[in-house]
Amino acid sequence: MTRILGISGSLRAGSFNTALLRAALPMAGDGIVLEVVTLHGIPLYDGDVETRDGIPAPVQSLKEKIVAADGVLIATPEYNNGVPGVLKNAIDWLSRPPADSARVFSNRPFALIGASQGNFGTVLSQVAWLPILRTLGTRFWSGGRLQVSRAQTLFDATGQLTDQATAARLGEFLNGFAAFAAGK
Numbered sequence: 001m002t003r004i005l006g007i008s009g010s011l012r013a014g015s016f017n018t019a020l021l022r023a024a025l026p027m028a029g030d031g032i033v034l035e036v037v038t039l040h041g042i043p044l045y046d047g048d049v050e051t052r053d054g055i056p057a058p059v060q061s062l063k064e065k066i067v068a069a070d071g072v073l074i075a076t077p078e079y080n081n082g083v084p085g086v087l088k089n090a091i092d093w094l095s096r097p098p099a100d101s102a103r104v105f106s107n108r109p110f111a112l113i114g115a116s117q118g119n120f121g122t123v124l125s126q127v128a129w130l131p132i133l134r135t136l137g138t139r140f141w142s143g144g145r146l147q148v149s150r151a152q153t154l155f156d157a158t159g160q161l162t163d164q165a166t167a168a169r170l171g172e173f174l175n176g177f178a179a180f181a182a183g184k
């Protein structure tokens with residue numbers, strides 16, 4: 001069994017990034033399980049809170065989900081041509097304390113997808129994630145690319161992915177990454 005944890009970097013109920021991950025759920029091939037989570041409940045990183053109270057329970061819980069996964073698939077929005085603060089904040093919390101960071105990130109397969117309403121489909125955001133994922137020591141999968149542009153034209157009002165070409169690319173990406181995460 002290959003377990004992939006999909007993390008959406010958007011909190012919006014109508015998020016295209018969350019919808020993209022959810023669209024991938026039934027695409028997981030034999031022996032692959034995809035779980036999709038959002039970052040609701042993760043507080044803003046505050047070093048004083050960390051010193052006083054330690055790692056917040058929602059952060060600890062997400063850490064354990066990552067540790068239990070064979071690979072992590074991040075769906076990132078793009079904000080102002082860079083990474084979105086909500087997602088960067090969560091990654092920053094997850095990297096604390098430094099002594100526990102390797103358990104969570106080091107050598108763990110990671111991959112990026114993203115959806116935007118603009119014409120460039122999170123390409124700059126995905127590029128901006130690379131030094132962060134390298135710093136954390138993840139094993140980044142570069143075997144596929146999925147940068148979904150003009151997402152508002154590809155999903156219906158209920159968040160269903162209606163574009164067949166994007167669906168095909170999504171399934172190929174998920175199963176390609178899962179094979180990498182499984183060491184195949």
Ligand SMILES: Cc1cc2nc3c(=O)[nH]c(=O)nc-3n(C[C@H](O)[C@H](O)[C@H](O)COP(=O)(O)O)c2cc1C
Pocket residue numbers: 010011012014015016017018077078079080081082115116117118119120121122
């Ligand atoms: C603060 C902010 C900055 C944005 N900057 C970009 C951008 O640089 N490039 C882009 O393609 N879309 C940008 N957008 C539009 C997002 O692509 C759009 O809001 C998208 O739906 C966000 O992802 P979500 O649907 O998962 O929430 C921005 C949106 C916000 C709120």
